[in-house]
Amino acid sequence: MKNRAFSKIKILTLLIILLMSPATLSAQNFNQSLKWNSDPNVLEYHIEVQTSAGKTVLSETTENNFINLSLKEGSYRYRITAYDLLGRESVSTNWINFEIALAKQPEIKKLQNLEALEEDGKTLEMDLNIDDVTADSVAELINTETKAKLAGKLIFDSVTGTGAAVSLSSSETHTAKKVCFTDVTEGKWKLRITNPSGLSTESEAFEVKDVIKEQKLAAARLEEERKERERIEAERKAREEAERLAQEEAQRKAIEEAERLEAERIAKEKAEREEIIRQIQEEERLEKEREEAERLAIEEAARLEEERIAREEAEALEKEEEKKRRKEAWLNYDRKFYITAGPGDALPLYDNGFFDEYMKKSFANFSITGQIGILPIHTNYIRFGMEINGIYTNFANHNEFYELQMKTLMLQDNLAFRLRLGSKKTWLQAKGGGGIALIQETLDYLNNSENNKQNKTLYFGYFTAGGGLSFMFIPSHMFMMEVGADFYNLFIPDTNIGILNPYIAIGLQF
16 A cells, blocks of 8 residues: 555655754744645645654644744654545655754855966866855856856865865855866956855955966067077078088089099090990991891891782681671671561450440450561660551451451551660560551441441541560571560540550561
8 A cells, every 4th residue: 555655645845944043043034844746636644753863843734735844953854644535544655854954154255356267268266265155055156247157166175184085964064165167257256155045145356367378478478589589590600601611612612623624534535445446346346237137138038928928828818707707797787677577466455345335355356566666776785766566456246237347457656675685685675655546447237128227337547655565586687586565545535445465576687
C-alpha cells in the first residue's frame, strides 16, 4: 500500500526560509512554509516535524497542500501521511531532513577604487573580505552605465590551522577571501553579494582597467625603439662591410686579370701545337674516308639490288593484301539499311466490345509483317534511325446469314533505337511512332433475297500510334533474323482498338 501511494503524493519542495539574527529581527520578517503536490483522491494530510534528536515540535492535520511553520535555526526532519476519501491511511513518506538557517546580511570590506584585469584581459580576481556569506551566496558585477550583470564565484577561506580542507555547509555563514569573474570589460562596476535569504550588499562604484595591456603597450614601444636603434647600427656596419668587400673585390679582380692573360698565352701556344697535330690527323681521316666510301658504294649497290627484289615481292604481297582488305571491308561494312518480313499473329487486346459485337474474337489472326529502316546513327554499341512498319491482317466472321471480313493494313512511321547485347550478332531494338490504318470491310450476305439486301464493300482510314520491342540475331553482315512484338492503337470514333502483333521475320542489311 505504501509503495503504491508514493506515486500519488509528490513532495514538491521544502521552502528553506531563514530567520533573522536578533539584531535585525524587528526590521524584517521571513515566512516559513512546507508545501507538497495535492492529490484529488486524498481527504487530508497529517504532518509531523521533529528535531534532529527526534523530539516532535509539530504534529498537525490539514486539508491543504501546505502548512506554515515557525521554527528556530537548526536541523529538522518531517514526514507526511495521506488519508483517502474514506479516512483510511493511504501513504506515508519516509523521514526527510531539512535545515532552518540563520539569515544574515553579507558585509564587504577592503574594496579598492581601481581593480586590474588579469593577464588574459578579461578575468577579474578581487582580494577582499566578505563576511556572513554561505556556499549558496551569489556574487554579481553590475555595470553602472549599461546595467549589464556578470555572475562570479566566491572563493572561501577554507583552510584550517592544520592545512586540512573545510567542507562548506549551505546553512552556515563563512568568510570569502576572493571573488572571481570572467569576460569582464573595462568600465565602472559595482559588486553585489546576495545570500539565499535574499539579503544583499552592494559596494560603491569602482573602475576596472586592463593595466597589463597598458604595460604591454609601453613595453612594445620600448622594444620598437630598441629595434630601430639596432637597425641603424646594422645599416652602418653593413655600409662599412660593403666598402671593405669592394676593395677586396678590386684587388681580387686585378690578380685574376693577370692570371687570365698568362693562361691565354699558354693556351695560344697549346692551340698552335694542337692545330699541327689536327692537320696530320685530318689527312689520315680523309684517306680512311675515301677507302670507306669505296667500300660503302659497293655495299650500297648490292643493297639497292636486294631492295629492288624485296620491293617487287612486297608490291606483289601488297596487291594480294589489298584484295583481302577489300573483301573484308565489304564483309565487315556496317550496313545502315535493312528490310525484313515474316509472319505474325494479330491479337486484339481491347476494343470496347467491337469484336464481341461484330467480329468473332480470335487469338489466331494470321498477319504478315514487314519493316524497312535506315539507321544513320551507327556506332559499335547503338543504332538510331527511322523505320517504316507495315502489318496486313484479315479479321473474319461468318455465320449462316453473312460473311464479314475486315482486311486491315497498318502503316506506321517509327523512330528506332537498337542496343548491342554482347557480341555484334545480338541486338535489342525498341521503336515507336504513329501512322494510319487502312481498313477494307466486306459484308457478303448468304441470302440476298432477305429484304433485298446487297453485298457491299466499305473503306476506312484511321490514325494509329504504337511501338514495339524485338530481339535481333545477325549471323552475317547481310542476313538478319528478328523476333518481337508490336503494339498498335487504332483511334476509331467512339472506340479505340488495341492490337498486339508478335512476329518472326528474316531480312537483309545493305
